[in-house]
Amino acid sequence: MTERKPPGVSFETWADKQIRDAERRGDFTGLEGAGKPLPSLDEPYDPLWWVRRKMQTEGLSALPPSLVLRKRAEDAEAAAMAAPTEAQVRRIIGAVNEELREALRRPPQGPPLMRGLFDVEQVVADWRAARPLPTAVEEAPAPQEARAKGLRRLFRRTRPA
Structure with a gap:
């Protein structure tokens, strides 16, 4: 609010006037999320919703670092199994192994890590x-065979019954 409520004016009338003035100035146009439903509309009420949202935007976790790393290792293993190429599998496992190696050098706070490094070759x-074995691709017929087959079809169609 830019000004104080004048004496003798009801609060409701004064607040409504402030809102109308702001609308006329265009202060409410182009706001983030305008015309969209609230993201947590279907969720049950949580009195600490603002704490959880702040932690999410800041990338904070309520779990101890050792448990977060355990979860990250499990997720990396699942991601490696779903990776389309062997190079990606090696990259994913290599990255999580670096984090695990650092945690083994300097143990994080919380419960013990209880996790060793991944054996990259075993994961691969x-x-x-x-992965299913690649099936043999049918070889295309030789050009002469394909031409002869095409000619036979052509003559078969044009032959009178």
């Missing part, structure tokens, strides 16, 4: 085993 072998 598991990834290969989970």
Whole structure:
């Protein structure tokens, strides 16, 4: 608010006037989320909603770092199994191994990590085993065979019954 409520004017009337003036100035146009439903409209009421939202935007976690790292290792293993190429599997496992190596050098706060490094070759072998074997691609007929087959079809269609 830019000014104080004058004496003798009801609060409701004064607030309504402030809102109308702001609308005329265009202060409410182009606001983020205008015309969209509230994101947490269907969720049950949470008195600490603002704390959870702030933690989410700041990237904070209520879990101890060791548990966060355990979860990250599990997620990395699942992501590696879903990766389309072997190079991506190696990259994913290599990245999480670096984090685990650092945590093993300097143990994080909280419960013990209880997790060793991934064996990259074993993960790659598991990834290969989970993939179906590539099927042999049918070879295209030789050009002469294809031409002869096409001519036979052509003559078969034009032959009178």
